Amino acid sequence: MTLTDAAGRGRPRDAEIDGCVLDAALAELAAKGYAAFSLSAVADAAGTTRPAVYRRWKGKAALVVDAVARLAEVDPPQVTGRPFDDLVAELEDFRHCITEAAALPLAGIMLGDDVEPALRRAYTERVVTPRRTRLRAVLAAAVAAGDIAGDADLEVAGSFLTGSWYSFAVAGAAVPDDWAPRVARLVWQACGGAAPG
Amino acid sequence: MTLTDAAGRGRPRDAEIDGCVLDAALAELAAKGYAAFSLSAVADAAGTTRPAVYRRWKGKAALVVDAVARLAEVDPPQVTGRPFDDLVAELEDFRHCITEAAALPLAGIMLGDDVEPALRRAYTERVVTPRRTRLRAVLAAAVAAGDIAGDADLEVAGSFLTGSWYSFAVAGAAVPDDWAPRVARLVWQACGGAAPG
DNA sequence: TTTGCAATACGGAGGTGTCTCGTAACCTGA
DNA sequence: TCAGGTTACGAGACACCTCCGTATTGCAAA
Numbered sequence: 285m286t287l288t289d290a291a292g293r294g295r296p297r298d299a300e301i302d303g304c305v306l307d308a309a310l311a312e313l314a315a316k317g318y319a320a321f322s323l324s325a326v327a328d329a330a331g332t333t334r335p336a337v338y339r340r341w342k343g344k345a346a347l348v349v350d351a352v353a354r355l356a357e358v359d360p361p362q363v364t365g366r367p368f369d370d371l372v373a374e375l376e377d378f379r380h381c382i383t384e385a386a387a388l389p390l391a392g393i394m395l396g397d398d399v400e401p402a403l404r405r406a407y408t409e410r411v412v413t414p415r416r417t418r419l420r421a422v423l424a425a426a427v428a429a430g431d432i433a434g435d436a437d438l439e440v441a442g443s444f445l446t447g448s449w450y451s452f453a454v455a456g457a458a459v460p461d462d463w464a465p466r467v468a469r470l471v472w473q474a475c476g477g478a479a480p481g
Numbered sequence: 482m483t484l485t486d487a488a489g490r491g492r493p494r495d496a497e498i499d500g501c502v503l504d505a506a507l508a509e510l511a512a513k514g515y516a517a518f519s520l521s522a523v524a525d526a527a528g529t530t531r532p533a534v535y536r537r538w539k540g541k542a543a544l545v546v547d548a549v550a551r552l553a554e555v556d557p558p559q560v561t562g563r564p565f566d567d568l569v570a571e572l573e574d575f576r577h578c579i580t581e582a583a584a585l586p587l588a589g590i591m592l593g594d595d596v597e598p599a600l601r602r603a604y605t606e607r608v609v610t611p612r613r614t615r616l617r618a619v620l621a622a623a624v625a626a627g628d629i630a631g632d633a634d635l636e637v638a639g640s641f642l643t644g645s646w647y648s649f650a651v652a653g654a655a656v657p658d659d660w661a662p663r664v665a666r667l668v669w670q671a672c673g674g675a676a677p678g
Numbered sequence: 679t680t681t682g683c684a685a686t687a688c689g690g691a692g693g694t695g696t697c698t699c700g701t702a703a704c705c706t707g708a
Numbered sequence: 709t710c711a712g713g714t715t716a717c718g719a720g721a722c723a724c725c726t727c728c729g730t731a732t733t734g735c736a737a738a
Contacts, residue, residue: 315516391651447643
């Protein structure tokens with residue numbers, strides 16, 4: 285959603301440009317980080333001009349926040365009712381978001397020292413919280429089903445799930461193809477359960 | 482070690498400046514990331530001038546690599562021979578590096594898209610590899626001592642150790658005070674062992 | 679006196695946010 | 709059906725800033 289909502293009668297806003305600019309903004313964010321984020325480069329990459337961008341967004345911060353919101357527009361995987369399979373599906377979804385979109389560099393930006401508060405808030409609300417909520421729900425369902433122990437340390441175990449990927453990436457190492465089931469199996473075992481299969 | 486080694490007879494190089502510049506470079510790197518890294522800001526923060534920095538380092542890349550090398554100048558914890566305790570000690574050391582130095586933002590930079598190859602190499606060689614080697618050694622010792630299973634998935638389990646911290650940090654969450662023993666306990670259990678105590 | 683360091687200064691490049699054009703699209707009302 | 713008003717567009721320009729990498733000058737230590 286852009287900033288203006290002109291109810292006038294003139295030429296309607298070219299909606300296609302919005303998407304191009306947001307995609308370009310995500311790519312620029314991934315490549316340069318927030319501090320070096322350049323509106324000139326974004327406008328160029330989007331095939332438009334700087335004034336056109338300023339007409340839609342107030343500035344760098346507003347554009348970046350909108351771009352993050354766009355990144356979060358993904359459909360979560362279906363819940364099957366089998367907690368272990370749901371966990372693997374969530375991890376595969378995470379892998380998909382990381383590899384397809386610019387999600388990994390964005391996570392890297394969040395490790396920085398001077399993260400713009402609005403950006404941090406947008407990222408937490410729209411990216412972190414939804415995923416964490418779903419992962420927590422899967423683990424809670426596993427406890428309810430008796431698949432894992434009721435007194436398991438779910439807070440730390442939950443941090444293993446996505447953290448494993450970050451660890452590989454920081455080290456510059458390739459993530460194994462069967463990463464998702466292997467992570468799920470280990471976390472299951474860490475929580476006192478036995479992975480099916 | 483800086484780049485020049487003038488053996489002339491004139492005034493000797495002021496070695497103190499080197500350290501100030503490297504510290505300032507690490508702080509700048511943590512705050513702005515690599516792309517927005519500014520030699521002007523570094524020189525200002527170090528209380529010197531840009532030409533003085535250029536006299537010591539060839540440019541941005543060389544300075545950053547030296548700064549990373551300085552970051553890696555830490556003493557690893559002593560090995561006790563009790564694998565579980567050694568693992569906790571390593572995790573506490575990791576925590577110390579993350580919280581005291583600028584190690585976390587630097588890790589975030591490594592998640593970026595266009596990391597300078599020289600920086601990536603320096604980080605991998607001097608930060609990632611030493612820590613990973615020590616962690617692998619601890620897990621291998623645990624296997625040898627029969628504390629954890631011999632067929633455990635040590636590759637993925639190893640990624641849990643540091644990854645857990647990254648996961649908390651990306652989410653903007655506070656890391657628990659007893660993070661190290663809790664991580665160690667869960668990983669122990671994931672590898673088929675029982676944590677002592 | 680020799681030598682290296684520090685500070686000032688320089689031109690070039692690139693970014694920012696704003697402003698003004700002329701043009702093209704769209705809606706409304708004659 | 710067709711003009712007129714309204715609006716967004718691309719393009720160009722602006723004044724200002726920060727950064728880069730280097731050249732020059734003056735000072736201080738050996």
